Amino acid sequence: MATFWVLSPIMVLAALGILFVRKAVHAALLLAIVMIGLAMLYLSLDAPFLAAVQVAVYMGAILMLFLFVLMLVGVDASDSVIETIRGQRALAIIGGLLLGVVLVVGIGQVSLGTTVGLDDANASGNIPALANLLFSDWVFAFEVTSALLITAAVGAMVLAHRERLEPKPTQADLAARRMQDYATSGKHPGNLPTPGVFARHNAVDTPALLPDGTASEASISRVLAARGTVRSAPAMAEDVAEVEKQIGAAPHAGRGASAPATTEEEAPAT
Amino acid sequence: MWRCVMTPYVVLSSILFTIGCVGVLTRRNAIVVFMCVELMLNASNLALVAFSKQNGNLDGQVTAFFVMVVAAAEVVVGLAIIMTIFRTRRSASVDDASLLKY
Numbered sequence: 189m190a191t192f193w194v195l196s197p198i199m200v201l202a203a204l205g206i207l208f209v210r211k212a213v214h215a216a217l218l219l220a221i222v223m224i225g226l227a228m229l230y231l232s233l234d235a236p237f238l239a240a241v242q243v244a245v246y247m248g249a250i251l252m253l254f255l256f257v258l259m260l261v262g263v264d265a266s267d268s269v270i271e272t273i274r275g276q277r278a279l280a281i282i283g284g285l286l287l288g289v290v291l292v293v294g295i296g297q298v299s300l301g302t303t304v305g306l307d308d309a310n311a312s313g314n315i316p317a318l319a320n321l322l323f324s325d326w327v328f329a330f331e332v333t334s335a336l337l338i339t340a341a342v343g344a345m346v347l348a349h350r351e352r353l354e355p356k357p358t359q360a361d362l363a364a365r366r367m368q369d370y371a372t373s374g375k376h377p378g379n380l381p382t383p384g385v386f387a388r389h390n391a392v393d394t395p396a397l398l399p400d401g402t403a404s405e406a407s408i409s410r411v412l413a414a415r416g417t418v419r420s421a422p423a424m425a426e427d428v429a430e431v432e433k434q435i436g437a438a439p440h441a442g443r444g445a446s447a448p449a450t451t452e453e454e455a456p457a458t
Numbered sequence: 459m460w461r462c463v464m465t466p467y468v469v470l471s472s473i474l475f476t477i478g479c480v481g482v483l484t485r486r487n488a489i490v491v492f493m494c495v496e497l498m499l500n501a502s503n504l505a506l507v508a509f510s511k512q513n514g515n516l517d518g519q520v521t522a523f524f525v526m527v528v529a530a531a532e533v534v535v536g537l538a539i540i541m542t543i544f545r546t547r548r549s550a551s552v553d554d555a556s557l558l559k560y
Binding site: 250308 | 464466472474479483494507508514524
């Protein structure tokens with residue numbers, strides 16, 4: 189019973205968290221906590237096989253599937269707070285509270301009598317006893333389950349399969365489209381400029397400098413620019429000075445033209 | 459031998475079921491709604507296993523096992539449907555799939 193009293197508050201808190209967290213990934217992790225707790229409760233209820241199945245099927249298969257779909261759908265697909273039906277949320281919470289009170293009070297009133305316990309039923313081990321039942325009394329349900337699993341697998345493949353409506357563009361098609369873009373909108377048909385190559389940094393977050401000393405936006409990934417992790421030109425200028433100090437080079441030997449962006453920074457010193 | 463009472467387990471199961479129920483009614487993200495359905499299934503499983511111990515009969519555990527199998531099949535198909543809806547409508551919100559209303 190100690191297992192129960194330790195686990196149940198954690199499980200209820202985690203389950204309540206599913207109602208309130210904004211991100212679906214956090215809800216999935218909280219659900220994992222509830223499921224681990226349930227597996228432990230199954231162990232304490234003399235159901236070791238179900239505990240193993242709970243961990244393998246729910247944690248291993250179902251939650252992984254949830255996380256995969258979250259990854260495909262977009263982790264930041266958080267909930268909207270707009271109610272389409274007015275007062276639905278309040279009504280749902282009131283109804284849920286009523287249901288909870290009725291269930292808890294009703295079950296609290298019922299006297300379940302003495303617990304028989306599974307010691308006799310599990311005398312030859314839990315798994316052999318379950319197998320005896322599964323392959324005698326429940327054998328028809330067991331066979332139907334196999335049909336259900338096959339149907340589910342085929343159904344998932346049919347639903348997730350996407351029919352290609354037009355032929356895949358070949359390399360020649362792409363080249364022709366690029367030249368068409370060049371003819372109509374003047375978009376450069378060649379490669380985008382590579383990231384900047386400097387003394388310290390040639391990583392993809394370092395923009396190349398244009399001849400006028402400004403950073404070229406096309407040389408860095410749009411994603412990096414959106415995240416705001418692009419290195420700025422003044423930061424690179426500081427690095428240039430540091431590198432010069434380290435290699436002991438003359439302070440301004442022959443880099444007046446190569447790094448114009450640094451001239452504003454160094455202007456007071458010179 | 460001291461036997462524990464099963465009432466707290468069933469009460470916990472009903473609390474989890476209620477939380478799952480409220481979650482299905484209030485959350486808008488289809489995937490989270492689905493997780494709450496799983497929570498309700500798990501809660502009913504806990505009640506089944508507890509009653510199995512109460513009655514000294516393994517039928518409850520077999521039923522819980524079948525519930526798990528059906529839940530796995532349901533999740534596979536349900537998530538495939540959510541994926542398809544997301545692919546065509548770019549949204550995983552249950553409010554956006556309302557074409558049949560009009």
